[in-house]
Amino acid sequence: xxxxxxxxxxxxxxxxxxxxxxxxxxxxxxxxxxxxxxxxxxxxxxxxxxxxxxxxxxxxxxxxxxxxxxxxxxxxxxxxxxxxxxxxxxxxxxxxxxxxxxxxxxxxxxxxxxxxxxxxxxxxxxxxxxxxxxxxxxxxxxxxxxxxxxxxxxxxxxxxxxxxxxxxxxxxxxxxxxxxxxxxxxxxxxxxxxxxxxxxxxxxxx
Amino acid sequence: xxxxxxxxxxxxxxxxxxxxxxxxxxxxxxxxxxxxxxxxxxxxxxxxxxxxxxxxxxxxxxxxxxxxxxxxxxxxxxxxxxxxxxxxxxxxxxxxxxxxxxxxxxxxxxxxxxxxxxxxxxxxxxxxxxxxxxxxxxxxxxxxxxxxxxxxxxxxxxxxxxxxxxxxxxxxxxxxxxxxxxxxxxxxxxxxxxxxxxxxxxxxxxxxxxxxxxxxxxxxxxxxxxxxxxxxxxxxxxxxxxxxxxxxxxxxxxxxxxxxxxxxxxxxxxxxxxxxxxxxxxxxxxxxxxxxxxxxxxxxxxxxxxxxxxxxxxxxxxxxxxxxxxxxxxxxxxxxxxxxxxxxxxxxxxxxxxxxxxxxxxxxxxxxxxxxxxxxxxxxxxxxxxxxxxxxxxxxxxxxxxxxxxxxxxxxxxxxxxxxxxxxxxxxxxxxxxxxxxxxxxxxxxxxxxxxxxxxxxxxxxxxxxxxxxxxxxxxxxxxxxxxxxxxxxxxxxxxxxxxxxxxxxxxxxxxxxxxxxxxxxxxxxxxxxxxxxxxxxxxxxxxxxxxxxxxxxxxxxxxxxxxxxxxxxxxxxxxxxxxxxxxxxxxxxxxxxxxxxxxxxxxxxxxxxxxxxxxxxxxxxxxxxxxxxxxxxxxxxxxxxxxxxxxxxxxxxxxxxxxxxxxxxxxxxxxxxxxxxxxxxxxxxxxxxxxxxxxxxxxxxxxxxxxxx
Numbered sequence: 001x002x003x004x005x006x007x008x009x010x011x012x013x014x015x016x017x018x019x020x021x022x023x024x025x026x027x028x029x030x031x032x033x034x035x036x037x038x039x040x041x042x043x044x045x046x047x048x049x050x051x052x053x054x055x056x057x058x059x060x061x062x063x064x065x066x067x068x069x070x071x072x073x074x075x076x077x078x079x080x081x082x083x084x085x086x087x088x089x090x091x092x093x094x095x096x097x098x099x100x101x102x103x104x105x106x107x108x109x110x111x112x113x114x115x116x117x118x119x120x121x122x123x124x125x126x127x128x129x130x131x132x133x134x135x136x137x138x139x140x141x142x143x144x145x146x147x148x149x150x151x152x153x154x155x156x157x158x159x160x161x162x163x164x165x166x167x168x169x170x171x172x173x174x175x176x177x178x179x180x181x182x183x184x185x186x187x188x189x190x191x192x193x194x195x196x197x198x199x200x201x202x203x204x205x206x
Numbered sequence: 207x208x209x210x211x212x213x214x215x216x217x218x219x220x221x222x223x224x225x226x227x228x229x230x231x232x233x234x235x236x237x238x239x240x241x242x243x244x245x246x247x248x249x250x251x252x253x254x255x256x257x258x259x260x261x262x263x264x265x266x267x268x269x270x271x272x273x274x275x276x277x278x279x280x281x282x283x284x285x286x287x288x289x290x291x292x293x294x295x296x297x298x299x300x301x302x303x304x305x306x307x308x309x310x311x312x313x314x315x316x317x318x319x320x321x322x323x324x325x326x327x328x329x330x331x332x333x334x335x336x337x338x339x340x341x342x343x344x345x346x347x348x349x350x351x352x353x354x355x356x357x358x359x360x361x362x363x364x365x366x367x368x369x370x371x372x373x374x375x376x377x378x379x380x381x382x383x384x385x386x387x388x389x390x391x392x393x394x395x396x397x398x399x400x401x402x403x404x405x406x407x408x409x410x411x412x413x414x415x416x417x418x419x420x421x422x423x424x425x426x427x428x429x430x431x432x433x434x435x436x437x438x439x440x441x442x443x444x445x446x447x448x449x450x451x452x453x454x455x456x457x458x459x460x461x462x463x464x465x466x467x468x469x470x471x472x473x474x475x476x477x478x479x480x481x482x483x484x485x486x487x488x489x490x491x492x493x494x495x496x497x498x499x500x501x502x503x504x505x506x507x508x509x510x511x512x513x514x515x516x517x518x519x520x521x522x523x524x525x526x527x528x529x530x531x532x533x534x535x536x537x538x539x540x541x542x543x544x545x546x547x548x549x550x551x552x553x554x555x556x557x558x559x560x561x562x563x564x565x566x567x568x569x570x571x572x573x574x575x576x577x578x579x580x581x582x583x584x585x586x587x588x589x590x591x592x593x594x595x596x597x598x599x600x601x602x603x604x605x606x607x608x609x610x611x612x613x614x615x616x617x618x619x620x621x622x623x624x625x626x627x628x629x630x631x632x633x634x635x636x637x638x639x640x641x642x643x644x645x646x647x648x649x650x651x652x653x654x655x656x657x658x659x660x661x662x663x664x665x666x667x668x669x670x671x672x673x674x675x676x677x678x679x680x681x682x683x684x685x686x687x688x689x690x691x692x693x694x695x696x697x698x699x700x701x702x703x704x705x706x707x708x709x710x711x712x713x714x715x716x717x718x719x720x721x722x723x724x725x726x727x728x729x730x731x732x733x734x735x736x737x738x739x740x741x742x743x744x745x746x747x748x749x750x751x752x753x754x755x756x757x758x759x760x761x762x763x764x765x766x767x768x769x770x771x772x773x774x775x776x777x778x779x780x781x782x783x784x785x786x787x788x789x790x791x792x793x794x795x796x797x798x799x800x801x802x803x804x805x806x807x808x809x810x811x812x813x814x815x816x817x818x819x820x821x822x823x824x825x826x827x828x829x830x831x832x833x834x835x836x837x838x839x840x841x842x843x844x845x846x847x848x849x850x851x852x853x854x855x856x857x858x859x860x861x862x863x864x865x866x867x868x869x870x871x872x873x874x875x876x877x878x879x880x881x882x883x884x885x886x887x888x889x890x891x892x893x894x895x896x897x898x899x900x901x902x903x904x905x906x907x908x909x910x911x912x913x914x915x916x
Binding site: 022082 | 319320321322323399400401402403404405406407409570571599600603620623624641642644645646647648684685686687688689690693696697700
């Protein structure tokens with residue numbers, strides 16, 4: 001499965017996958033958002049892609065840029081496919097993406113009055129809004145609102161695994177832009193394998 | 207209460223050796239471990255089966271025997287077995303495979319852990335000294351088999367496939383067009399992949415499948431030219447048919463529980479006069495695996511009574527207080543049991559190939575389909591085709607570009623997530639489509655005109671056009687909101703350059719669709735393929751359901767029925783629906799003489815003959831009248847053919863060949879029998895049909911009474 005980043009003329013950006021060989025065809029092949037993150041650390045892109053599409057991959061899971069060995073190994077564990085070959089991998093330890101503070105990821109609700117960029121214990125909200133109902137993005141000192149089709153992936157992964165991975169993937173992608181290193185979602189706690197993937201990319205989960 | 211079965215393993219079988227089968231069944235039973243499993247032996251046409259049945263049942267397996275015409279079809283054999291299966295995990299294997307104890311338990315666990323995976327196991331070939339005889343005499347030696355067997359590798363589907371029941375029903379089993387040998391398992395595996403499954407070759411030391419040695423059968427099968435032709439036909443399907451749903455029109459082996467393939471969603475309000483046309487057009491679909499949900503949005507006319515009049519269990523009716531069409535459509539989606547929802551407006555007519563062509567066009571990663579539609583004037587029958595492009599974000603960008611709503615077919619699960627917006631009162635379809643595009647939904651054009659869209663005075667888009675435009679503008683603004691202004695013209699240009707989809711029929715589309723206009727606008731004749739009237743029971747069923755047909759029966763000189771054709775004049779939409787329900791194929795002709803190009807094209811000569819016969823027998827063929835249809839090449843003369851008969855002659859040209867067709871009429875059974883006997887031994891006679899109208903007595907009765915052989 002090839003994982004690609006696309007920026008489209010109509011203003012949306014996101015992860016697009018091309019299944020190959022024995023890969024399953026994902027229900028929706030793209031994770032779109034109405035704002036392109038400025039910082040796209042390859043580890044964070046890989047983790048976001050694995051959360052949403054990894055379980056459909058069987059043979060090669062190929063990214064556009066080299067990822068850390070730790071992230072590659074955690075992706076293989078998360079995808080539960082022994083034959084999965086994650087590439088390309090950079091075996092030299094690289095710096096994690098910058099950030100300190102907490103991101104509360106909320107699906108389909110505005111919650112911008114909680115927290116602030118400018119408090120000591122930084123805590124911001126990422127509201128991931130449904131792209132069939134909202135268009136565009138909005139930034140404030142309290143957080144970011146962005147429209148995305150993550151809601152479809154949330155519904156799909158909740159049905160399959162009991163966890164909403166779509167919105168979490170959006171959070172991973174914007175974590176560096178917002179300068180945060182903790183991703184938290186409402187609902188049940190994250191499975192360990194998913195949590196380890198985020199940790200491998202320099203994030204924490206609470 | 208018995209615990210439910212967790213896993214079903216089906217073994218397809220035909221004349222493949224009882225000892226081998228016995229070993230296969232026993233090994234699978236042991237391989238279940240702690241999983242509650244069942245083994246189903248689907249015997250597809252073995253010559254002798256009493257012993258097979260006894261053996262299977264003695265080993266605790268379920269045994270199903272299906273008599274056949276001799277042709278082996280692994281697809282059909284397995285589907286018949288799966289139709290009886292109770293497990294949530296379904297697997298199939300061959301009668302020459304044995305499994306190490308505990309293997310099926312691990313396969314089951316893998317399938318449960320990965321419900322969107324098609325589980326395969328690599329086969330290991332045992333050497334010639336380990337055929338079923340040796341295994342039966344010495345017993346299996348699993349450790350030794352591990353050492354001496356040769357891994358076959360990941361060819362095809364390996365010899366065992368396991369999937370969840372949900373995926374099996376989603377793709378509708380193995381393709382029953384495939385028979386004799388080859389490709390059906392690979393095709394099945396690839397289709398599950400297109401349907402979303404990943405292919406998982408299980409690497410587990412606790413899972414072992416061994417192939418009992420036997421002399422190879424592959425090369426011998428390919429040496430037979432007829433079988434080779436079939437194998438090539440199977441390959442043609444494998445390589446070129448990219449759909450994943452099969453057996454749409456003839457899946458006789460449907461698994462339990464039943465979930466209709468398609469829900470046809472009709473939202474209606476006070477259209478009781480037009481609704482029957484819509485419903486009959488659905489009932490006449492070539493795909494009969496559907497339900498129709500009619501949501502009545504507060505009608506004050508006799509809509510409910512009209513629906514009840516159909517007395518068809520596939521039609522489900524829901525009434526609600528008037529809340530608007532969007533709410534009605536959402537209600538239909540909420541109540542839908544089909545995998546797909548096909549939308550139909552209550553004043554439109556579905557062309558009979560719609561469901562079939564749309565499902566066949568849905569490939570990997572696609573969420574649905576749409577088609578072109580043809581507007582028709584409800585007073586004048588004037589037709590106008592509306593073409594569509596392959597819609598995408600770019601083609602939708604400029605104008606909103608939603609395809610005709612009455613042509614949509616979308617996954618039910620998707621429509622439950624992305625609902626119709628009930629706050630808007632016009633353009634709700636356009637709004638939904640743009641929202642689907644923004645969410646990454648993929649729909650494809652099926653390459654057909656699929657709906658006849660009625661233009662009439664009470665149509666909503668005629669009565670509130672200004673409101674419609676206002677809503678359309680709002681939809682476009684939402685859709686384009688996030689687009690940088692600098693890119694807008696570029697996107698519009700790309701969308702404009704996208705080609706229009708060419709549909710079947712092309713410029714002659716009117717010939718294709720006109721036969722399906724409402725009954726008040728045209729008159730049609732149906733010609734029923736004689737192969738579909740092969741049984742007397744079916745003929746009786748047709749007689750009971752359909753009025754006004756001419757029975758053209760072909761008998762041998764000895765009075766033995768050879769075949770039949772039926773002509774149904776002035777057939778209505780109801781007639782077409784009744785015949786489709788009986789599983790009868792037909793071709794449609796217009797009674798103004800125009801040929802039709804239809805979903806099932808008649809032989810041109812056949813239709814000419816049918817018309818010729820009809821013209822010359824319609825007015826005077828009574829209870830005891832008989833007629834003979836005689837066809838011979840025009841190069842030959844049949845002397846004294848018509849002596850003693852009233853004779854009508856027609857010349858027919860088919861390509862470079864020309865023929866004479868004669869209708870000979872008589873009141874005398876004896877004369878008819880004598881003439882038939884004489885003509886049946888004449889080498890120049892290509893066709894000899896003896897027929898009457900739908901009189902209660904059969905011609906063969908007359909023949910036996912007159913002393914003719916039966």
